[in-house]
Amino acid sequence: MAATTNIFTHKETNNWFKAWIALNVMKEGLTNFVVSELKNVHSAIGISCGQCSIANLMPCPTRCLCKKRKPYTCTFHTSQLPKSCQTCDKVKQNITSLHRYNCPSWRNSKAERWVTDPWEIGKCYLPPDGYSDVSSVQESDFNGVISILLNCKHFQTCLSPTFLTPPPPDKQCPLEKIRQIGRDVRHTADCKVTDADLQDYFKTLATLLADPICLLHDTAAIDAHRKLSDLQNDQLTLTGLGELLKEANQTLTHAKEVRERLSKEAAKTLTEGLKTLEATIQVGVLRIQSETMDSIVRIKQAANEKGQDDYERGVAGTMKKCYPKGYSYSKVKKLQMWCKKMTEGYRDVEVLDMDRSWKSGLVFCAIIHRFRPDLM
Ligand SMILES: [Zn+2]
Ligand SMILES: [Zn+2]
Numbered sequence: 001m002a003a004t005t006n007i008f009t010h011k012e013t014n015n016w017f018k019a020w021i022a023l024n025v026m027k028e029g030l031t032n033f034v035v036s037e038l039k040n041v042h043s044a045i046g047i048s049c050g051q052c053s054i055a056n057l058m059p060c061p062t063r064c065l066c067k068k069r070k071p072y073t074c075t076f077h078t079s080q081l082p083k084s085c086q087t088c089d090k091v092k093q094n095i096t097s098l099h100r101y102n103c104p105s106w107r108n109s110k111a112e113r114w115v116t117d118p119w120e121i122g123k124c125y126l127p128p129d130g131y132s133d134v135s136s137v138q139e140s141d142f143n144g145v146i147s148i149l150l151n152c153k154h155f156q157t158c159l160s161p162t163f164l165t166p167p168p169p170d171k172q173c174p175l176e177k178i179r180q181i182g183r184d185v186r187h188t189a190d191c192k193v194t195d196a197d198l199q200d201y202f203k204t205l206a207t208l209l210a211d212p213i214c215l216l217h218d219t220a221a222i223d224a225h226r227k228l229s230d231l232q233n234d235q236l237t238l239t240g241l242g243e244l245l246k247e248a249n250q251t252l253t254h255a256k257e258v259r260e261r262l263s264k265e266a267a268k269t270l271t272e273g274l275k276t277l278e279a280t281i282q283v284g285v286l287r288i289q290s291e292t293m294d295s296i297v298r299i300k301q302a303a304n305e306k307g308q309d310d311y312e313r314g315v316a317g318t319m320k321k322c323y324p325k326g327y328s329y330s331k332v333k334k335l336q337m338w339c340k341k342m343t344e345g346y347r348d349v350e351v352l353d354m355d356r357s358w359k360s361g362l363v364f365c366a367i368i369h370r371f372r373p374d375l376m
Contacts, residue, residue, distance in 0.1 A: 004234050005241070007276045008269075012192035017273045019185045019193050019201050020266075022228055023142040024247040026205045029224025030145050033215060034122070034137050041154045042118035045094040050115035052088045054106045055080035064103040064128060076107070088114075095124050100151050100168060108132045125151040134254070141251045143186070146179045160213045178204060186255070186262050191269040202232045238284040241277065249274055339363065342370050 005021065008014045054065075059082045061067050066076035091114060095104050104124035108131040113120040123131055125148045126140070134140050149155045150168050163175045170176065181201050185193075193201070206228055208215075215221040227244070230236045236244070252270050255262040332354055340351040346366040351357050358364060369376045 015193035015198040016191045025227045027142040029209045029221045032220040038118040038122040048091040048114040049087045052085045054111045065106045158214045
């Protein structure tokens with residue numbers, strides 16, 4: 001059952017809403033790829049000691065982290081002060097040299113986990129704030145995932161070169177253009193997207209998901225590519241839309257939590273849209289459930305009837321073996337119908353066949369009673 005995302009009366013507001021959902025689909029589609037490449041980044045960067053925190057590893061002040069010159073007045077270096085660790089310093093340098101602007105987002109990352117968790121290293125390539133509590137790529141959002149692709153130079157070795165030519169931060173860089181779509185959708189003043197822009201968004205996002213070098217056989221990317229096309233053509237299933245809705249809602253909550261510059265209008269429109277869609281889905285789900293129950297009842301009935309029929313045919317087969325000449329299935333069936341008619345109205349008596357129904361003796365008694373009530 002296809003579900004429509006056309007929930008607003010204004011066409012361009014619907015377009016904007018679809019664009020928001022599309023960004024979530026896009027993030028889902030890139031998740032597997034980013035997770036697996038971060039494992040490669042993790043092994044390339046080296047093993048840390050697992051004891052040092054960011055506050056231990058970063059001198060005070062550190063560019064992109066803390067500004068105050070005196071350790072005891074720095075808002076970041078409050079309880080833990082910088083100390084030297086050769087193992088972690090090497091890892092830190094490697095993370096920095098893989099950063100396109102040599103400015104990792106240290107504030108997001110927990111260095112104690114670098115040793116076991118590639119994502120904590122990936123977080124160094126995210127926007128500077130707001131991701132410290134995000135514990136996986138899956139929990140992250142479109143902006144986060146695209147930022148990793150742009151900021152971590154490892155990805156220029158696995159994505160098709162066209163996506164990073166000209167290189168960031170050139171506005172003509174295709175990956176920068178994709179990031180810009182995210183910004184435009186989040187920071188909108190009126191929550192409107194023209195038809196032409198929406199088609200352009202779909203086309204641009206789909207191109208990345210179809211990257212022939214790294215995503216051609218990636219199941220998440222293939223799935224997202226299909227969902228984007230379904231969303232574009234209003235062919236999403238109710239279940240599919242339900243999942244996307246959950247995702248979109250999480251992203252909204254996250255955006256609000258980190259006080260990201262999500263426009264007030266966007267947050268309001270999105271909440272309204274998500275509520276309407278949720279209600280639509282609920283109605284759809286109830287209808288599906290009711291239709292499913294009806295189907296189950298019908299299937300059970302059919303199965304019972306078939307079972308009874310099979311059983312009777314089995315009995316007929318046995319009877320034929322016992323009476324090879326004189327047995328006729330249709331004659332026995334006619335006799336059964338006659339017995340059924342004769343015993344109508346008798347309590348606990350029902351002629352369903354010419355075998356099991358007779359075992360208690362009640363059918364026999366009922367027939368005798370019908371013709372000779374004086375005997376029984
Ligand atoms: Zn260390
Ligand atoms: Zn400091």
